[in-house]
Amino acid sequence: MKIKSFIGLVGLCALTGLFSPTESMAQKQFTLEDLNFGGTNFYNMRPETRYLTWWGGKLVRQDLNSCSLVDPVNGKETQLFSLDELNNWAGLTKPEEVVRHLYAAEFPYADRPVVIVQNGNEDLYIDFKAHKLEQRLSRPSGLQAREWNKQSGATAFVTDNQLYVTDAKGEKHQLTTDGSSDIVYGKSVHRDEFGIDGGLYWSPKGNRLAFYRMDQSMVADYPLISVPELDWTPKKGESRAAKAAPTKYPMAGETSHKVTVGVYDLTTGKTIYLQAGDPTDRYFTNIAWSPDEKAIYMFEVNRDQNDCRLVSYDAATGAKLKELYRETDAKYVEPCHPIQFLPWNDKEFILQSQKDGYNHLYLFNTDGRQLKQITSGKWVIMDVLGFNSKQKSIVYVSNECNPIQRNAWLVNVASGKRTLLDNGRGYHHPRLSKDGNAVMDSYSEPSVPRKYEVITLNGKPKRHEYFTSANPWKDYKVPEYTNGTIKAADGKTDLYWRMVKPVDFDPSKKYPTVIYVYGGPHAHNVEASWNWGSRGWETYMAQKGYLLFILDNRGSEHRGKEFEQVSFRRLGQEEMKDQMEGVKYLKSLPYVDQNRIGVHGWSFGGFMTTSLITNYPDVFKVGVAGGPVIDWKWYEVMYGERYMDTPQTNPEGYAQTSLLTKAKELKGKLQIITGLNDPVVVPQHSYSFLKACIAAGTQPDFFVYPGEPHNMRGHQSVHLHERITQYFEDYLKPITSAKEER
Structure with missing residues (x-):
């Protein structure tokens, strides 16, 4: 097995060493209140964040009590207005109507000094040059979806399951009357798959609204229950019992x-x-409008998800106009991005596809003819930020520099010439200005907590430093974070890993080791951000004397179609093989205690945790599986059938991946944790595994969070991670008591 240290292809080679230096003189200790996102001190322990937005081509800093213009070259800030001024201009004096912060202030019009702020019940439109309130729009109680269009001033919203539109004059129009829990309007459909995150789509000028209508009356109800809160008092005649x-x-x-x-x-x-014809067993996604508002484009996918078509429709009549593009695949096609028209040519658009093996940009015209492939290479487009019309270029994000990086680029549509916009290192989250002439770049590197730069695109791109966040951990004793690669089980593919060594690491000692795993599609764990993307819980565990190891196996994201599709019809099988290559590497290290290896993960990671501890019972001593999938026949249609086909067409695959038959193989200590109201990986998974273990005579542990969904919310997350930690403390630490010998 080949092991090699990580060296960046473009920028990471500039880093000195493979890890952040341990600050040996620091003595402070972390708590979960510091490191967990639900903790009382969590936000104070994060690198300082600057809230920034664009007002056309002008950069604005949003703060608690003021909004300021930022000079893109020198970073100098000039206040636009204060919170007190804004409330005064709007005549807001009552405690329930005042605006309390400006972090979410929006500047919708590039050519007008108007800011949108919220007071909890209303959207307030304030002219900060004329010092007056222009408009106040109430937010109906029980709001289920909402979308405002700045061109027409109209608002679409859903409340009490019905769809409404309020026009610029404030007149409300009710569009539906049959909305219910069965008939859903204006909200996400297809369980948020295929890139869908909403159900209301305004045309460019706001004259027309496209919306989803989902009939789920034929879908079976899953019997979740609602548990009353401790301080809940029933109304007269109302039962105290939990409700369906x-x-x-x-x-x-x-x-x-x-x-x-x-x-x-x-x-x-x-x-x-x-x-569009009979919608039975079909998926409609990535709705887009033509610039003239006359046509609607959407991708249509069959239930097998191996046939995808881009189709246009007449927005006035609903008639089908043309099938412009079709893509098929032996495994699956997964469109996740709407087409985007070129601002300088309303007859041409860009389309994203993995058809050459990696997600890239293609140029099409409205006749459906592919004009060219704009980008290519063994790397993926991760996001399209928008366009620079002056240079007739696309601004996008990719991992061309390195598979675990995220960098901003510009590509000329005509020539295909690509220009790197940022420093070529780290993990970047850029945002393009509304006029396309500048980028606000927020990023981190393995040894850099957070930095902000402004990149101007007039002529040759130039980077201007704006703000560098201080290291909030500088006074604490921190572990050593390292990074590298090993070969996958196929013997040829590089897999990236992160390691967090125990605080005060001594290579002559042997340490209990915990593998944290996710491993599923559309996610990754290892990246070139601060501390290689390490989670706070890993630092907490390292402080307690554990070594943490995290590996992104084949099947995870951003590595191309072949890498991602390796798990098709056999979820978890190739992924486990790759994770075991990670175990081989760990066993080659003299400081890893081979007899004390644990594993933990959530959701797909819970599935992987349970799979690993039951398929390799002599390797893993302890596991904690959160919200685990146990049998894919109980998972939802869109995701489950994409990767597994149906139980009817792939019975062997479902049988092989089911963990019910593995219950008898459990030897080590396994704790399963779930939310009682989990609507994603429904509790049936965990309960069924417990029943299988009872029948097999094996002894897992189980903990449930009443009233919680798939992930624990708020401060309960601190409780969760303390529980996970304690389980490893009880059963994976070196033997020091009779309890652990048992």
Whole structure:
């Protein structure tokens, strides 16, 4: 097995060493209140954040009590207005109506000095040059979805399951009357797969609204329950008992919902539906408008998810206009991005596809003809930020510099010439200005907590330093964070890992080791951000004397189609093989206690944890599996069938990946944790595994969080991570008591 240290292809070679130096003189100790996102001191222990937004081409800093213009070259700030001034200009004096902070202030109009702020119940539009309130829009109680259009001033929203539109004059129009828990309007459909994160889509000028209508009356109810809070007092005649809180949950191979797309015209007041045909066993996603508002484009995917078509429709009649593009794949096609029209040519658009093996940009015209492939290479486009019209270029984010980096680039559409915009190192989260002439870049590197730069794009791109966050951990004793690669089980593919060594690490000692794992699609753990992307809990465990190891196996994201699709129809199998290559590496290290290896993960990571401890019972002594998938036949249709096909067409795969038959193999200590109201990995998974263990005579431990969904919210997350930690403390630490000998 080949082991090699990580060396960046472009920028990371500039780093000195592979880790952040341990500050040996620091003596402070971390608590979970410091390191966990639900902790009381968590936000004080994060690198300082600057809240920034764009006002057209001008950069604005949003702060608690003021908003200021930022000079992009020298970083000098000039106050636009204060919070007190804003409340005074708007005539807000009552405690329940005043604006309390400006972190979320928005500047929708590039050519007008208008700011949008919220007071909890209203959106307030204030002219900060004329010092007056222009408009106040109330937010209805029980708001379920909302989308405002700055061009027409109209707002679409859903409340009490019905869809409404309020026009610029404030007149409310009710578009639906049959909305219910069965008939869902204007919200995400297909369980948020295919890049969907909403259900309301305004046309460019705000004259028309496209929206989803989902009929899920035919989908089985899943019987979740709602547990009353401790301080809840029932109303007169109301029972104290827990109540049924069913959710619609289409399981793999079972009946799924049906989605249609409606279009409301503000000028005529009429609603039509796209004539896409029978919606049974089809997915409609990535809705986009033509610049002239006359056509709607969307991707249509069959239930097998191996046939994807881009289709255009007449927005006035709903009639089908043209099929512009079709992509098929032996395994699956997964469109996650709408097409984007070029600002300088309303007859051409860019389309993202993995059809050459990696997600790249392609140029098409409205006749459906591919004009060219704009980007190519063994790297992926991670995000398209927008366009620079002056240079007729696209600004995007990719991992071309290195598979675990995220960097900003500009590509000329005509020539295909690419220009790196940032420093070529680290993990960047850039935001393009509305005019496309500047980028606000927030980023970190393994030894840099957080930095902000402004990149100007007029002529040759130039980087201007704005703000560097101090290291909030400088007074604490921190572990050593390292990074490298090993070969996958296929013997050829590089896999990236992160290691967190115990505080006061002594290479002559042997340490209990915990592997943290996720391993599933659309996620990664290892990246070239601060401390190599390490989670706070890892630092907490290192402080307690553990070595932490995290490996991104094949099947995880941003490494190309072949890398991602290796798990098709056999989820977890190749992933386990790769994780065991990580175990081989760990066993080659003299300071790893081979007899005390544990594993922990959540969701897909919970599935991996349970898979590893039952498939390799002589390797893993302790495991903590959170929200674990136990049998994929109980997971939802869209995700489950994409990677596993249906139980009817892939019975061997479902049987091989099911952990119910593995319950008898459990030897080590395994704790399963779930939220009682988990609507993602429903509790049936955990309960069924417990029942299988009872039948097999094995003894897992179990803990449930009443009323909680898939992830624990707020301060309960601190409780959760203390519980996880204590389990390893009880059963993985070196033997010091009779309890641990048992």
